[in-house]
Amino acid sequence: MKIRELIKTFQPYKVLEGDYKIWLDKNENPFDLPPEIKEEIFEELRKTPFNRYPHITSMPLREAIAEFYGVSPKNVAVGNGGDELLSYLIKLFDGDYIVTTPPTFAMYYFYAKLNGIPVVEVPLNERFIMNGDEIAEKSQKASIVFITSPNNPTGNTQPREEILKVLDTGAPVVIDEAYAEFSEKSYIDLLDEYENLIILRTFSKAFSLAGVRAGYLLASEEIVDALYRIKSPFSLNVLTMITAKVMLNHYDLVMERVNYIIKERERIYQEFKEYAYPSEANFLLMKLDAYEFLLERGIVVRKLDGRLQGHIRVTIGKKEENDELIKVLKEFVENVADI
Numbered sequence: 265m266k267i268r269e270l271i272k273t274f275q276p277y278k279v280l281e282g283d284y285k286i287w288l289d290k291n292e293n294p295f296d297l298p299p300e301i302k303e304e305i306f307e308e309l310r311k312t313p314f315n316r317y318p319h320i321t322s323m324p325l326r327e328a329i330a331e332f333y334g335v336s337p338k339n340v341a342v343g344n345g346g347d348e349l350l351s352y353l354i355k356l357f358d359g360d361y362i363v364t365t366p367p368t369f370a371m372y373y374f375y376a377k378l379n380g381i382p383v384v385e386v387p388l389n390e391r392f393i394m395n396g397d398e399i400a401e402k403s404q405k406a407s408i409v410f411i412t413s414p415n416n417p418t419g420n421t422q423p424r425e426e427i428l429k430v431l432d433t434g435a436p437v438v439i440d441e442a443y444a445e446f447s448e449k450s451y452i453d454l455l456d457e458y459e460n461l462i463i464l465r466t467f468s469k470a471f472s473l474a475g476v477r478a479g480y481l482l483a484s485e486e487i488v489d490a491l492y493r494i495k496s497p498f499s500l501n502v503l504t505m506i507t508a509k510v511m512l513n514h515y516d517l518v519m520e521r522v523n524y525i526i527k528e529r530e531r532i533y534q535e536f537k538e539y540a541y542p543s544e545a546n547f548l549l550m551k552l553d554a555y556e557f558l559l560e561r562g563i564v565v566r567k568l569d570g571r572l573q574g575h576i577r578v579t580i581g582k583k584e585e586n587d588e589l590i591k592v593l594k595e596f597v598e599n600v601a602d603i
């Protein structure tokens with residue numbers, strides 16, 4: 265038996281187990297669903313036969329999402345998390361490589377590597393803004409281009425004029441909007457104009473459903489149709505489909521919580537302005553080498569490496585969690601940080 269070399273050298277997630285009291289490392293929503301909404305979901309589940317396979321192309325959820333955005337279900341694909349959709353997008357189009365804009369989301373690399381597809385990187389500049397001209401140049405031979413806006417882990421959105429430069433090449437472009445609900449900016453409107461645009465969204469962040477695993481994309485009929493030709497037929501189970509559908513009917517609550525998180529984000533940002541980057545997501549990137557210091561005090565955040573070595577990414581939590589974070593980080597800045 266010989267395990268493939270790439271599997272030995274690459275692992276997307278490190279498992280951290282331990283008795284930590286505050287988890288601010290995975291950009292999860294700090295709020296679970298309220299009991300009434302869970303009851304509503306259970307009520308729907310009671311009516312659902314579990315012995316039958318789910319709809320083969322997840323039509324019930326695609327229809328609900330289509331209605332939400334005022335598009336056709338033929339322009340919507342859903343996956344077992346946004347991650348599953350990324351795994352298909354990576355291999356859907358012809359081309360020599362994919363294009364990414366580091367520092368960015370690790371899963372583009374994971375699926376490219378797993379499929380033996382080379383990655384061409386066009387780094388973000390010092391303010392984490394993309395270089396539209398250079399990406400456009402590289403996109404000629406690319407199968408697909410990944411742009412993340414708001415970007416993970418930097419938190420900023422990308423400017424429209426840079427995005428248009430890439431879209432105008434005609435190459436398939438994913439704008440990963442996993443955090444768009446926390447931002448004022450979305451590029452969904454560009455779908456009317458660009459057949460090569462794919463908008464990726466998820467229920468994991470704003471909708472509080474990270475544990476349920478549901479993501480979706482909006483794109484041209486041609487792209488959605490192609491994707492369903494290669495997609496695992498039953499990967500989206502009925503439990504997920506029902507739960508996501510119910511949550512779409514509670515968008516008021518979702519946005520109420522989003523506004524709470526944005527307020528908290530700005531409160532933490534104001535406290536650490538010197539070290540934090542402005543964010544339009546549910547996390548803050550900070551130039552503070554405080555990972556171990558926080559961990560020893562029971563707070564888990566994301567430690568970054570490479571170009572962002574010495575930085576942490578902190579998910580915005582509940583007010584009490586953020587209070588504790590602010591307290592401990594202030595201690596770090598005052599006593600430990602060598603600035």
Ligand SMILES: *Cc1c(COP(=O)(O)O)cnc(C)c1O
Binds near residue numbers: 477
């Ligand atoms: C969280 C995230 C996703 C999707 O996550 P899923 O939980 O798989 O839906 C996609 N892109 C980025 C940049 C993310 O941070």
